[in-house]
Amino acid sequence: MDSLWPHLEKLLPRVQKPARYIGCEDGAVHPVPEPGQVSWLLVYPDTYEIGLPNQGLQILYEILNENPQAVAERSYAPWTDLDALMRSEGIPLFSVDTHRSAGSFDVVAFNLSAELTYTNLLNCIDLAGIPVRTEHRDGSHPLVLAGGHCTYNPEPLADFLDAVVLGDGEEVVTEITAVIADWRQSDPTGGSRHEVLRALAKVPGVYVPSMYHVAYDGPHLRSVTPRFADIPERVEKRTIADLADWPYPRRQLVPVTEVVHDRLNVEVFRGCTRGCRFCQAGMITRPVRERPADQVRQMIADGLRRTGYDEVALTSLSSADYSGIGEVVSDTVRSSSAGRPVSVALPSLRVDAFTVGVAAEIGRARRTGLTFAPEAGTWRMRQVINKLISDDDLYGAVESAYSQGWRRMKLYFLTGLPTETDEDTLGIAELARQCVALGRKHTKSASVTVSVGGFVPKPFTPFQWFGQNTVAELSRKIGLLKDDLRRSSGVQLKWHDPKATLVEGIVSRGDRRLGVVIEDVWRHGGLFQEWSEHFELGRWMDAMERHGLSPDWYVHRHRTEDEVLPWDHLSAGLHKDFLWQDWRDSLESVGLEDCRWTPCYDCGACTGYGIEHIVASAVPPAGGSQGTGQGIVTAPSPVAVPAAVPVVLGGSGR
Amino acid sequence: MIRLRFRYTKLGKIRFIGHRDLARVWERALRRSELPVASTEGFSPRPKVHFGLALSTGFESLGEYLDVDLTEDADEASIASGPDLAAQVTPLLPEGMDVQMVQHIDRGQSLQAAVAVCSWRIEVGGVSPTVLADRVGTLMSAEVVEMVRTRKERTTEQDIRPSLQLLEVDGPVERVTWDEGSLLFAELRTAPPGLKVAELLELIAPEAVESRVCRTHQWIEGDGARQEPLSLATHPPYAGMRAS
Numbered sequence: 050m051d052s053l054w055p056h057l058e059k060l061l062p063r064v065q066k067p068a069r070y071i072g073c074e075d076g077a078v079h080p081v082p083e084p085g086q087v088s089w090l091l092v093y094p095d096t097y098e099i100g101l102p103n104q105g106l107q108i109l110y111e112i113l114n115e116n117p118q119a120v121a122e123r124s125y126a127p128w129t130d131l132d133a134l135m136r137s138e139g140i141p142l143f144s145v146d147t148h149r150s151a152g153s154f155d156v157v158a159f160n161l162s163a164e165l166t167y168t169n170l171l172n173c174i175d176l177a178g179i180p181v182r183t184e185h186r187d188g189s190h191p192l193v194l195a196g197g198h199c200t201y202n203p204e205p206l207a208d209f210l211d212a213v214v215l216g217d218g219e220e221v222v223t224e225i226t227a228v229i230a231d232w233r234q235s236d237p238t239g240g241s242r243h244e245v246l247r248a249l250a251k252v253p254g255v256y257v258p259s260m261y262h263v264a265y266d267g268p269h270l271r272s273v274t275p276r277f278a279d280i281p282e283r284v285e286k287r288t289i290a291d292l293a294d295w296p297y298p299r300r301q302l303v304p305v306t307e308v309v310h311d312r313l314n315v316e317v318f319r320g321c322t323r324g325c326r327f328c329q330a331g332m333i334t335r336p337v338r339e340r341p342a343d344q345v346r347q348m349i350a351d352g353l354r355r356t357g358y359d360e361v362a363l364t365s366l367s368s369a370d371y372s373g374i375g376e377v378v379s380d381t382v383r384s385s386s387a388g389r390p391v392s393v394a395l396p397s398l399r400v401d402a403f404t405v406g407v408a409a410e411i412g413r414a415r416r417t418g419l420t421f422a423p424e425a426g427t428w429r430m431r432q433v434i435n436k437l438i439s440d441d442d443l444y445g446a447v448e449s450a451y452s453q454g455w456r457r458m459k460l461y462f463l464t465g466l467p468t469e470t471d472e473d474t475l476g477i478a479e480l481a482r483q484c485v486a487l488g489r490k491h492t493k494s495a496s497v498t499v500s501v502g503g504f505v506p507k508p509f510t511p512f513q514w515f516g517q518n519t520v521a522e523l524s525r526k527i528g529l530l531k532d533d534l535r536r537s538s539g540v541q542l543k544w545h546d547p548k549a550t551l552v553e554g555i556v557s558r559g560d561r562r563l564g565v566v567i568e569d570v571w572r573h574g575g576l577f578q579e580w581s582e583h584f585e586l587g588r589w590m591d592a593m594e595r596h597g598l599s600p601d602w603y604v605h606r607h608r609t610e611d612e613v614l615p616w617d618h619l620s621a622g623l624h625k626d627f628l629w630q631d632w633r634d635s636l637e638s639v640g641l642e643d644c645r646w647t648p649c650y651d652c653g654a655c656t657g658y659g660i661e662h663i664v665a666s667a668v669p670p671a672g673g674s675q676g677t678g679q680g681i682v683t684a685p686s687p688v689a690v691p692a693a694v695p696v697v698l699g700g701s702g703r
Numbered sequence: 704m705i706r707l708r709f710r711y712t713k714l715g716k717i718r719f720i721g722h723r724d725l726a727r728v729w730e731r732a733l734r735r736s737e738l739p740v741a742s743t744e745g746f747s748p749r750p751k752v753h754f755g756l757a758l759s760t761g762f763e764s765l766g767e768y769l770d771v772d773l774t775e776d777a778d779e780a781s782i783a784s785g786p787d788l789a790a791q792v793t794p795l796l797p798e799g800m801d802v803q804m805v806q807h808i809d810r811g812q813s814l815q816a817a818v819a820v821c822s823w824r825i826e827v828g829g830v831s832p833t834v835l836a837d838r839v840g841t842l843m844s845a846e847v848v849e850m851v852r853t854r855k856e857r858t859t860e861q862d863i864r865p866s867l868q869l870l871e872v873d874g875p876v877e878r879v880t881w882d883e884g885s886l887l888f889a890e891l892r893t894a895p896p897g898l899k900v901a902e903l904l905e906l907i908a909p910e911a912v913e914s915r916v917c918r919t920h921q922w923i924e925g926d927g928a929r930q931e932p933l934s935l936a937t938h939p940p941y942a943g944m945r946a947s
């Protein structure tokens with residue numbers, strides 16, 4: 050349990066941003082594990098600045114440290130400069146709390162929020178002195194776990210992860226701790242990992258990849274089946290029924306160096322049933338569970354007092370949907386009692402005038418920029434993806450923002466969506482120009498930044514069967530926009546690298562055969578792949594080729610209804626036939642209303658687990674069409690498209 | 704208007720935060736202290752604080768300073784007195800940053816301009832005391848020490864000897880990460896040409912495997928005497944230094 054600090058502090062003067070590695074946050078604990086306690090190292094496989102604010106990790110850090118059976122510390126991926134020094138000096142991955150080595154923990158648990166961090170995960174395991182492949186580990190090594198949104202398809206990482214947690218972690222970490230504590234007690238030498246893994250596989254929500262057998266039919270997956278009779282055929286996600294029972298983090302970590310989202314964050318609800326068809330987060334976190342308004346107020350008041358922050362973000366997938374958001378926001382803004390103004394951030398604004406009203410309340414002082422995500426440029430396209438914002442709503446929101454003093458707007462879009470035509474793509478440019486024109490009525494300096502990302506179909510969404518656009522096709526579409534916007538003053542275009550989109554596509558719907566590819570890319574030096582200065586498509590393509598795998602097959606091919614998907618043995622509660630129906634509906638531009646305020650569609654997320662929405666308001670918030678069913682087609686359109694017949698799925702460049 | 708001068712340490716792990724981070728740490732701590740700190744005007748008001756001479760990231764210190772302006776209507780009587788205020792603010796700062804003293808001061812010269820000399824305690828890893836003492840002797844006995852410096856793309860030679868007020872090697876020092884090392888005390892003048900600690904070490908210990916630098920004092924000169932911006936009643940030498 051020795052601290053590595055004396056060795057580390059010698060290296061820190063030689064690296065960029067040494068404060069990444071010192072810990073020292075307000076709220077951090079420095080536990081000394083007692084015999085019988087299970088020690089967890091929670092790792093975010095990206096830089097400290099990105100990982101520290103992660104709320105999931107902070108919540109588990111507190112819950113574990115409150116558990117008398119457990120202690121928890123944290124670690125983040127060292128940047129390449131320190132990584133090189135650590136390797137040459139023989140210093141392993143360390144915790145930032147007490148600076149002990151990762152290998153001395155019982156559990157090393159990763160938060161997986163982005164596919165492009167997978168090579169960092171392997172690097173962290175290796176830097177911890179743990180064999181990267183599960184089959185090479187023995188009882189002396191920590192158990193390697195993962196949780197987070199990406200674990201809904203953990204198959205590409207199946208070779209490296211001992212166990213994977215699906216869904217909310219609040220309850221299951223305690224159950225996992227108990228299983229590991231029992232194992233340590235009965236087998237202090239830690240000889241047999243098989244027993245503990247088998248016991249873990251029986252904990253609801255825990256998936257142990259090595260307990261499952263995978264069979265293929267040529268390139269196709271035939272089945273993923275349990276190796277033993279006592280292992281569940283399908284692993285169901287965990288869902289906490291009521292957020293009110295979990296007022297965490299109680300002591301949000303306040304870093305001593307700058308990080309992203311450096312402010313107080315209070316989660317106002319979990320889950321979202323807007324039903325956007327591209328959005329994995331919305332699908333896998335159902336149903337909606339609101340935190341009681343009084344608890345939100347209390348967490349804001351306590352948090353601001355404790356941390357000294359002057360900004361609080363009300364977080365969720367769409368915070369303007371929170372019942373009574375207006376009151377909570379104005380109370381917070383006015384609660385600047387100690388003579389200090391408090392500002393409120395609402396990440397992920399809904400696009401309508403009501404939202405702008407709320408934003409105006411917030412942004413009295415900081416009226417610099419406003420971000421909206423219409424996601425698609427035409428109403429037709431937005432019906433396909435079920436992002437049901439009418440043009441009127443959108444322009445209403447934009448007009449009201451400019452008239453209230455905003456000068457800049459950022460608009461997020463996806464391209465490469467199912468059925469997308471060039472008209473839809475160019476609709477993005479048209480929409481941006483319209484926004485600038487509206488803005489110019491109020492301010493000469495009105496401008497719009499358009500940010501375009503290539504669409505990556507994700508598991509457990511209605512688009513999981515869709516063949517992603519090729520790099521060439523995405524580049525062509527971005528080119529169309531570039532040409533079209535060349536002479537449009539006031540519009541700035543930004544886009545994500547389609548090459549990175551391709552790699553995300555490979556990994557997000559990949560199967561176990563991709564393990565060797567990820568390992569290969571990592572061994573060839575592919576670290577921090579989500580950082581453009583480190584990303585190199587060639588490494589991935591070479592690795593795919595070396596292992597005889599086709600990117601086309603994994604990414605660009607449309608999947609059929611009867612195809613076995615690599616995540617079919619896992620469950621986010623959603624019925625596969627619900628998703629399939631929603632996919633067919635999308636191709637016919639049939640919209641689906643928000644089930645928070647309309648009858649249930651039986652998608653499975655509540656019905657399967659005996660839980661339900663917890664929403665204070667019985668009616669949708671005023672002032673917006675989204676989710677209210679206004680103007681949407683809810684029955685199949687008269688021009689019926691025969692099911693299972695190829696529909697124009699977008700992508701003329703293929 | 705009331706101005707408060709804080710004297711504080713920066714020791715241990717926290718020495719690796721840079722100046723911007725330090726400013727933010729203080730900003731949050733002052734907000735939590737609920738002192739009536741004056742703010743700047745404008746869209747995003749910041750507290751009116753004035754930092755002293757910058758300290759390089761990674762260097763420790765036993766005497767850093769911060770001046771804080773309070774609002775016009777702040778009531779002198781309601782502000783805690785020195786030791787109480789120090790005890791009140793220290794828990795709001797990260798470990799390694801301890802407020803040692805606070806005083807109400809007159810507004811005068813800026814801290815940065817006032818400080819003429821800094822004292823440094825430097826552990827030089829990988830260089831023996833005899834070797835180091837030898838080099839220090841040569842340097843101090845020279846009348847002129849030319850140093851090549853680049854400023855705004857122009858290279859000039861400067862005599863930095865006037866900035867070297869004192870250099871003293873004080874025996875060996877041990878650490879787990881090196882075999883032998885020396886303890887060096889230095890007093891460097893801040894006025895041009897000035898000499899940075901890193902430059903000094905480059906001159907006399909370029910082969911050092913690690914150097915641990917701690918600013919022990921900052922001095923203001925006047926009437927042939929020198930004093931600290933806030934002097935502590937007693938000087939427990941390095942007693943405040945925490946094992947890191």
Ligand code: SF4
Pocket residue numbers: 322335336337644645648649650651652653654655656662
């Ligand atoms: S089960 Fe029904 S109410 Fe629950 S999320 Fe699904 S459709 Fe909505």
